[in-house]
Amino acid sequence: MTRENKPWIIATVILALLLILIAGLFWLRYSNERTTFEIVDDLGGNIFPSAILSVAVADTQIVVPADTLYLGNPKSGIAIHIKSGKANSKVRVTIATTPFFEESVSEFILEKPKTEYRIYPDIIWKYEALKQSIQPSPVSVSIQVELNHKKMGQRIKTMSVRSINECLLGYIDEKQKFHDTGIFFAAYVNEDHPMIDLILREALNTRIVNRFLGYQYQGKYVEKQVYAIWNALQKRNLKYSSVSSSSLSSNVVFSQRVRLFEDVLESAQINCVDGSVLFASLLKAINIDPILVRMPGHMFVGYYLDKSHTRKDFLETTMIGDVNLDDFFPEEQLDSTMIGKSQNEISRTIFNKSKEYANKRYIENKSSIETKKKFYTLLEISRNIRKNIQPIGK
Template identity: 70%
Template sequence: PDIIWNYEALKNNNQAEPISVAVMVEMNGKDLGQRVRTFSVRSINECLLGYVTNGTKFHDTGIFFAAYVNEENPMIDKLLREALDTRIVNRFLGYQGGAEVVDRQVYALWNVLQKRKFRYSSVSNTSLSSNVVFSQRVRTFDDALESSQINCVDGSVLFASLLRAINIEPILVRTPGHMFVGYYTDSSHNDMNFLETTMIGDVDLDDFFPDEQLDSTMVGKSQNQMSRITFDKSKEYANKKYTQYKEGIHSGKLNYMFLEISKEVRRRIQPIGK
């Protein structure tokens, strides 16, 4: 039967809770009684990764990550204003102006997020994980901004939201245990760049580049100088990871994903808003 959901209540549900469903059946005028079953209503922050049927067949639902990319969030205008105030760019032009202009716009977004002093937080487990239904906790755009905390998935969907808002098409890339964000540098989608969004937060660059001793070279640098270094290194690290896992990323195998947040995907999956 069609169920009339209270979508406002579902959107505001941020913790798993039980719900009882009562079903009354009547056939040919005869009352067949009532059955009650209790289910768990999952938090809006639980993204369904996939589920298993018949004990073995896995159904991938990674496309649902697109729901956490919210280019319509009201806070985006404030962030874009902050980015323009940095004078890195005078306006957001999308793909008008070539790859270098695209890169400068992306850096302006990176710079303004770093100024908000995000911290890396690896929280991703959910309370209802099982060997049948697989999910991961994802912060919504509002949750990430309010807490100033991100993990690799939170940072990727947050950054993808900003990219879509300035008409640059983002890509969510998933490898086993990790996610990073990409973007097309031209409107014809011939070239891509990738970003390791965990570097937006307060991280030890030596963890990513152990042979370069980068942290020692950051001493005495201004905030903007440090931001540019981490942006360039983020691209270097993520592009290397994409090359390393490229075959798996495009294979459709479990734990891999290449998800363009395109107009076609947006027609199927709408952003979650609160």
């Protein structure tokens, strides 16, 4: 190496090192600022209108984010997964309008640098559209993101908006942990339904009781009020119909089909869940505190016999349709020459058998219910529940 070439070589090495340094800085900045994002959700690509409507005015967080580091409102279950660049990165999330929600814009600050975040943007739901969802519908969720004022493009994910009649029973999160969401059955108990007064009027017309007083007169009068409702529903000739499954096919979420209050009365059909939430709605309306008892494949209704909740009883509502009261004599047509049971006699017989059957099932499953075994629930429709879960409404 000659003395004349030495400065040139040194300059070349320095220039190369500078170029490497500049390229490294550029790459580092580019990788930080041009990170990508993806649309994620907690319920396997499903949106449950019943869940969204029931927690709309509550601070309830039923769906728990799998990631501990998250921002925003997780009620919707729709989120984006993104990695922050520099500290205090600014993120702007725009969700396009669909038949089920309006366009919305949400902004967040990602305080930690180079950190994975799950962000739940605000969603402006069209609540009436959710109520009218009577069968599953696909919806394209389109989201655009800006990170530190630089556009990161658009992502689209097709999701399924489930029927309003589908109740979310539970789901398995990304860490394979099961979350029981049977509390959503309380959304189908609607003590404010406008048809409540019609059924209560029919119950009063039976003359079993002349008024509904809740727990003002405890003991036998509480049971007489419950039986009056039972008798009125039997006179409507409700029949058992085992329609409980849905088209949902998922290894992540579990659901149960439930008829709304008006659907039961219009179709005159019930399964165990339909009958239980219908009866619970009527009991709650007259200030008798109902209980939903759930176990795998079945549900029945209970109620407290006193205001202090020291005693309770249970009913198997599917037995409402075991007889047709029209096959028996109305009370006003009975005379001493007629042979056979009256409508009220046979109704009372079935009512007592219903209690006997339901109480036996409760005792058989009491241990699983009290230990909160998977898909076992004793759900009291109390004031505390109503702070978290509201009725879906008509």
